[in-house]
Amino acid sequence: MTTIATDGKILVADTQMTEGDVSQNYQGKLRKINGDLVGGAGSADNVALFFSWYENPEQKPPRLNGQFGGIVVSEDGLIYRYTSRLIPHRVDEPFYAIGSGAPIALGAMEAGANPEEAIKIACKRDIYTGRGIIIIERDDAKQRRKLPKKSGVRARGGVRKGQKRKS
Numbered sequence: 255m256t257t258i259a260t261d262g263k264i265l266v267a268d269t270q271m272t273e274g275d276v277s278q279n280y281q282g283k284l285r286k287i288n289g290d291l292v293g294g295a296g297s298a299d300n301v302a303l304f305f306s307w308y309e310n311p312e313q314k315p316p317r318l319n320g321q322f323g324g325i326v327v328s329e330d331g332l333i334y335r336y337t338s339r340l341i342p343h344r345v346d347e348p349f350y351a352i353g354s355g356a357p358i359a360l361g362a363m364e365a366g367a368n369p370e371e372a373i374k375i376a377c378k379r380d381i382y383t384g385r386g387i388i389i390i391e392r393d394d395a396k397q398r399r400k401l402p403k404k405s406g407v408r409a410r411g412g413v414r415k416g417q418k419r420k421s
Contacts, residue, residue, distance in 0.1 A: 255321060256283055257355030257376040257383040258293040259369035261348065262331040263392050265291040266369040268355070268377055270385035271298060277385065284390050289329040291390050295353035296321035300338070307340065315340045323352040327392060355380030 258267040271280030282301065284293045287309050294301030300322040307313050308326075324336030333345040335352060349369065351359035355376030362372040376383045 255354035255382045256295040257351060257353040257359050257373055257380060258283060258295055258325055259349065259351040259356075259359045259363065259372045259376075260291070260293075260325060260327050260333055261363070261369050262327055262333055264369055264389055265293050265325070265327055266373045266387055266389045267293055267295075268373055268383045268385060269388055270377075270383060272382050279385050281388060284388055286390050291327040291392055293325045293352070295323045295325075304336070304340070325350065325352050329392070331392065351376075353383070355383040358383075 255272070256268055256270065258265060260266070265284050267283040269279050269281060269283075270277050280298065282298065283295065284291070285305055286292070287305065292305065292308055294304045297320040300318045300320060303316040303318060304322065304324050307316050318338040318340070322338045324340075326334040326336070326342070328334065333347070333350050334342040335345055335350065336342060349360075349363045351363070351372065358376040358379050359372040362375045363369065367375065370387065370389060373383070373387050377387070
């Protein structure tokens with residue numbers, strides 16, 4: 255799967271994609287869309303459908319099959335989580351994480367780690383999380399990547415404009 259963590263200011267993800275017994279680098283987990291920070295975990299197809307739907311609020315929500323978890327940090331720093339039904343659920347905590355390594359990342363943040371440190375810890379302990387990290391920040395459209403030196407993969411940047419948020 256993957257691990258994505260936030261503190262309401264940044265969104266951090268690992269860059270590993272796992273298919274069966276093979277893992278590879280994958281940069282398509284995070285985007286900045288209409289000022290919001292958006293992340294997706296689970297099936298790469300579901301994540302792509304989620305991003306497309308979030309970019310086009312007039313679009314009918316897609317039907318997601320298989321594993322999926324979404325996370326959004328709004329322009330005002332509020333955190334929302336999404337399941338495959340694509341209904342936003344407000345997170346009333348100062349930080350949050352989704353994906354296979356979420357319990358590890360949440361424990362790390364509870365102990366004082368920031369999201370970047372939490373993802374690094376999840377990369378060490380969750381077999382579906384790894385390969386490096388990617389970070390997008392709320393204050394600007396900058397996207398930083400931290401990949402292993404051997405990787406030739408490039409980072410790409412990138413919320414659902416006009417959508418009513420539920421608390």
